Amino acid sequence: MNRLPRALQPEPLLARLRWGLMLARQALGFAGGLALLVIAAAVLIDIGVTGPARAQDSVRRAELESAIAARPQEVFVTEPSAVNKLPTAQAFAMRLERVLSLLQEQGFSIDQTNLAYSSPGDAQVQRLEVEIPVTGSYPALRRALDEIVQQPAVRVENLVLERKDITASQLAINLKVSLLGVLE
Numbered sequence: 001m002n003r004l005p006r007a008l009q010p011e012p013l014l015a016r017l018r019w020g021l022m023l024a025r026q027a028l029g030f031a032g033g034l035a036l037l038v039i040a041a042a043v044l045i046d047i048g049v050t051g052p053a054r055a056q057d058s059v060r061r062a063e064l065e066s067a068i069a070a071r072p073q074e075v076f077v078t079e080p081s082a083v084n085k086l087p088t089a090q091a092f093a094m095r096l097e098r099v100l101s102l103l104q105e106q107g108f109s110i111d112q113t114n115l116a117y118s119s120p121g122d123a124q125v126q127r128l129e130v131e132i133p134v135t136g137s138y139p140a141l142r143r144a145l146d147e148i149v150q151q152p153a154v155r156v157e158n159l160v161l162e163r164k165d166i167t168a169s170q171l172a173i174n175l176k177v178s179l180l181g182v183l184e
Helices: 010-070 081-085 089-105 138-148
Strands: 114-118 125-136 154-162 171-182
Touching: 089 125, 089 138, 089 171, 138 154, 138 171
Parallel strands: none
Antiparallel strands: 114 125, 125 171, 154 171
């Protein structure tokens, strides 16, 4: 009645499959079986989720690239408006004098300053970095900083405060500011 050869009949195939699964489970153990399930899940997720998403992404990217290539745009390079509003680099001395006088108005004594010139990426802009060590009180420093940041093209780069004793009202302050200027 059953015309399939004995090797292809479902009952012996199922018995062999169960036997093979039992041997594999014994050989792999719990950790190996868990790892095998994780690998199988990763393959199924790749086939079912990420594969179609990658295909859609590549189609979308091709459409966008063809749309961009179809409409080339003329690009006009202009200086940013902020560069036009910057003070000149020749005015560094006057602007630095203003910053130092703002500190002195708040009672700080300036004994030395360290200056460094640099050109940050653009040949038209120059930066003057000034490191100013001073001693004074915190409220005076706050007032001085409020006035310094109001100056055009001046930025506080670094501020280090050190108090020798918890009860001391005087702070050792290391202030680093930078001034930007346009070269003419």
